[in-house]
Amino acid sequence: MRATITQGTGxxxxxxxxxxxxxxxxxxLIKITACGICGSDLHLSDALDFPGIVLGHEFCGEVAETGPxxxxxxxGDRLAAFPLVGCxxxxxxxxxxxxxxxxxxxxxxxxxxxxAQYTTLAASSxxxxxxxxxxxxGALVEPLxxxxxxxxxxxxxxxxxxxxxxxxxVGAAVALWARHxxxxxxxxxxxxxxxxxxxxxxxxxxxxxxxxxxxxxxxARITGHAPGVVIECVGxxxxxxxxxxxxxIDAAVTIVGVCISQDQLVPLTALQKELNAQFVLYYRKQDxxxxxxxxxxxxxxxxxxxTGSVSLADLPQRFQSLKQPTTDCKVMxxx
Ligand SMILES: [Zn+2]
Ligand SMILES: [Zn+2]
Numbered sequence: 001m002r003a004t005i006t007q008g009t010g011x012x013x014x015x016x017x018x019x020x021x022x023x024x025x026x027x028x029l030i031k032i033t034a035c036g037i038c039g040s041d042l043h044l045s046d047a048l049d050f051p052g053i054v055l056g057h058e059f060c061g062e063v064a065e066t067g068p069x070x071x072x073x074x075x076g077d078r079l080a081a082f083p084l085v086g087c088x089x090x091x092x093x094x095x096x097x098x099x100x101x102x103x104x105x106x107x108x109x110x111x112x113x114x115x116a117q118y119t120t121l122a123a124s125s126x127x128x129x130x131x132x133x134x135x136x137x138g139a140l141v142e143p144l145x146x147x148x149x150x151x152x153x154x155x156x157x158x159x160x161x162x163x164x165x166x167x168x169x170v171g172a173a174v175a176l177w178a179r180h181x182x183x184x185x186x187x188x189x190x191x192x193x194x195x196x197x198x199x200x201x202x203x204x205x206x207x208x209x210x211x212x213x214x215x216x217x218x219x220a221r222i223t224g225h226a227p228g229v230v231i232e233c234v235g236x237x238x239x240x241x242x243x244x245x246x247x248x249i250d251a252a253v254t255i256v257g258v259c260i261s262q263d264q265l266v267p268l269t270a271l272q273k274e275l276n277a278q279f280v281l282y283y284r285k286q287d288x289x290x291x292x293x294x295x296x297x298x299x300x301x302x303x304x305x306x307t308g309s310v311s312l313a314d315l316p317q318r319f320q321s322l323k324q325p326t327t328d329c330k331v332m333x334x335x
Contacts, residue, residue: 002335003116004315009049013115013316018054020118023067027120030081034135034309035059035114035333036143039168040258042323044109047260056333057083057107059114060129060138070123078133080141081114082125082288083107096285098125114139115315117335127288133295136309136332140173140302141295143330145287146256147173150231150280151181152287154254161185161223163215164204165243166233167195169330170256172202172305174231179203180300185223189215194327201304216246232257241265244275252276305330 004015023029036058044055060080063073073079086093086101093101107113107121129138151174156162162178164171167190178186180203188204190196196207208218219227226248232239235257243253244265253275270277294300309332310318322328 001117002312003054003112004312004319004333005115006045006048006051006053006055008051009046013045013055013319015312015316018116021112021120023065023070023120025068026070026122026124027067028063028070028073028079028123028126029065029067030061030079030119030121030126031064032059032061032114032117032119032335033078034061034139035335036139037319037322037331037333038143039170041108042319043260045319046323053109054112054114054116054119055108056114056116057109058139058142059083060135060141064118066123067120073123073126078129078131078138079126080129080138080288080292081107081121082127082285083113083142084282085111085122085125088124098285099282115312115333115335117312127292129292130296132298133292135334136306137295137302139332140305140330141288141291143169143173143305144177144291144295144300144302145283146170147177148287148290149283150174150254150256151177153278153280154229154231155252155276155278156229158182159184160229161187161219161227162229162231163219163227163246164188164199164231164233165239166190166257167192167199167204167207168233169305171231171233172199172329173302174233174256175199175204176202176300176302176305179205180294187219187222192325195329198304198307198329202302219246227251230254235259237261237263241269244269244273247273247275249273250275252278254278254280256280306332308332309334311335
């Protein structure tokens with residue numbers, strides 16, 4: 001099969017021939033039909049000096065073969081991949097919170113992921129996709145689950161206005177879900193004009209350019225009060241403090257952005273307002289179900305998030321270009 005692999009820190013990915021994987025006990029062989037490129041793939045390719053990794057954890061596909069002891073799946077069945085593998089027995093796994101399992105592994109990191117024609121996946125981590133959900137939307141189930149999980153864990157009234165900091169793929173997915181779950185106003189801040197336009201298409205009711213406009217004042221002008229729900233979706237130093245600064249007294253502040261460097265903040269800001277700060281990562285299996293249900297019924301329309309597609313042959317160059325400022329949101333690999 002063809003697959004696109006890492007070559008080590010700072011080097012271009014390379015598309016190569018690899019042996020076809022074989023499904024083990026309880027696994028499916030999956031023919032991948034679409035795999036989203038995630039910001040974390042871009043970061044990981046620079047941070048990890050391990051050549052030979054098949055990245056990609058946002059994918060869907062169809063069953064090409066069933067391994068021993070698999071029931072309920074047939075060749076050709078379509079599915080979205082839950083890309084985490086745990087022990088299946090601990091309290092976290094039983095709760096669907098596989099990311100918290102002590103033995104948790106991720107496809108597209110510790111195991112081969114979706115930048116390939118085929119991969120293998122435990123049948124218990126496959127979520128059936130109805131024909132109504134096309135391949136691009138199927139590959140969005142994972143990022144939509146991230147957004148759903150973030151809102152689930154935020155202590156809030158679902159109708160309360162939401163302030164989202166950052167209009168990238170994560171912020172756009174949170175905006176989409178927040179609207180669908182009933183938020184009266186969903187206001188996204190981003191300094192980049194085309195991102196503001198994109199999130200408005202995705203469902204934000206208003207956007208703010210934080211470079212020219214005071215965020216808290218503008219939010220209050222639009223909604224009548226300071227932000228009681230703030231979701232941070234950027235993940236660079238200074239953003240948590242910014243979220244605390246603009247939040248109302250007693251607000252819920254949820255941090256979704258993955259910041260891997262040192263950051264500084266003034267705890268007194270949060271103390272004085274008695275903020276509820278919630279950090280979130282990944283999702284539970286229930287968030288996959290919720291995303292698939294909402295896509296199936298048609299209430300969640302994520303087309304605005306998808307801005308392009310690319311073959312495995314062209315992936316190394318396209319992947320590199322996404323590390324620069326870009327007008328793209330979610331680009332789909334079509335292996
Ligand atoms: Zn991702
Ligand atoms: Zn476990």
